[in-house]
Amino acid sequence: MGLYDKILACNRWDPEDFVPWLLDGVRIGTLRHAAARALTRWPRWFRVEPQAVHWVNAPRDFAARSALLAEVVETLVAQGEIPYAHGELYPVTPNGRERACCVLDRAAGPFFGIRAFGQHLNGFVRTAHGLEMWVGRRAADRRLYPNRLDNLVGGGLPHGLGLRENLRKECAEEAGMAAALADLAVPVGAVSYCRDSERGLKPDVMYCYDLELPEDFVPRCTDGEVQAFYRMPVDEVVEIVRDSDEFKLNCNLVVIDFLIRHGLIAPDEPDYLALIQGLRSPLPC
Known part of the structure; x- marks a missing residue:
């Protein structure tokens, strides 16, 4: 040692095992291929492609985006894709905290690969x-x-x-x-x-x-x-x-x-x- x-x-991570999660062409997260497949349940909101997952038809409002993601996370927790909900909200951002486009439950952070x-x-x-x-x-x-x-x-x-x-x-x-x-x-x-x-x-x-x-x-x-x-x-x-x-x-x-x-x-x-x-x-x- x-x-x-x-x-x-x-x-330790291999970029080949993941795909970017994009909002308006900007990377806001990084998804495992299995996580990307799980999001195909919401075709209205997520366009899953081999090289990327696009958040499409996303609400323009911060609160509405956050509420939509909260519903998705609730379902993923119920189906065992995410082990539990933490109850604490983290910013979803392509860079610093001040540039957050919405918030996400802390326990769902790794699933979506957010910073x-x-x-x-x-x-x-x-x-x-x-x-x-x-x-x-x-x-x-x-x-x-x-x-x-x-x-x-x-x-x-x-x-x-x-x-x-x-x-x-x-x-x-x-x-x-x-x-x-x-x-x-x-x-x-x-x-x-x-x-x-x-x-x-x-x-x-x-x-x-x-x-x-x-x-x-x-x-x-x-x-x-x-x-x-x-x-x-x-x-x-x-x-x-x-x-x-x-x-x-x-x-x-x-x-x-x-x-x-x-x-x-x-x-x-x-x-x-x-x-x-x-x-x-x-x-x-």
């Missing part, structure tokens, strides 16, 4: 012995990656919530953090990756934040998503990322980005340039 293996693990956005926060402490990082262990009842290590704070970015508002919410829920402390988090860029998952394609963007914490801060989960927290020397975190699969897949990328920016992964690291480039993988939509 190695650090670059973690980049590769988040970027999903999240926020991840690295919480760290400066000690006499060097930097230490807070990491969490996900609860055993999580649908995805139960019992795996996670960033101190990490979560999806729903439509309609601003970046600061959502980060405050996630910090409070996952780490018991006051808004005044959460507001000290420094935005440090974004990480992107594209992965073929069991549920479909995940072309994801994670906005990253660093937060230097006081030595007496102890996180406290309030929503049940985290079962334990650990404060670790960064050298130990590097070993875990490099030599194990303990971390949730995409959290590895957030940690690697932190380590590079803080000079803890140096230019003489094998695959150093590939690591930097791989953290910002191009997305199909």
Whole structure:
């Protein structure tokens, strides 16, 4: 195992297994061939071709488009094409969140291969012995990656919530953090990756934040998503990322980005340039 293996693990997908989902000629998603076939049930709305799926006769109104997709998703969930509905709405966009053409249930995101956005926060402490990082262990009842290590704070970015508002919410829920402390988090860029998952394609963007914490801060989960927290020397975190699969897949990328920016992964690291480039993988939509 190695650090670059973690980049590769988040970027495994074969474009031949998918077709673009287009609205007015613009790619807004990426569908597996099986997902494309499932949409043939709605010939009025989806023209399924060998090389693309076109959303035809789409309402011009944001709310009407969203309502139409909600009906489609409800049927797909009932028929087992999508495992469940999450109840949280994500933007459907060809680029940034601000260019959303409608919204879609979060759990349906991979089925349609839409670009999903999240926020991840690295919480760290400066000690006499060097930097230490807070990491969490996900609860055993999580649908995805139960019992795996996670960033101190990490979560999806729903439509309609601003970046600061959502980060405050996630910090409070996952780490018991006051808004005044959460507001000290420094935005440090974004990480992107594209992965073929069991549920479909995940072309994801994670906005990253660093937060230097006081030595007496102890996180406290309030929503049940985290079962334990650990404060670790960064050298130990590097070993875990490099030599194990303990971390949730995409959290590895957030940690690697932190380590590079803080000079803890140096230019003489094998695959150093590939690591930097791989953290910002191009997305199909």
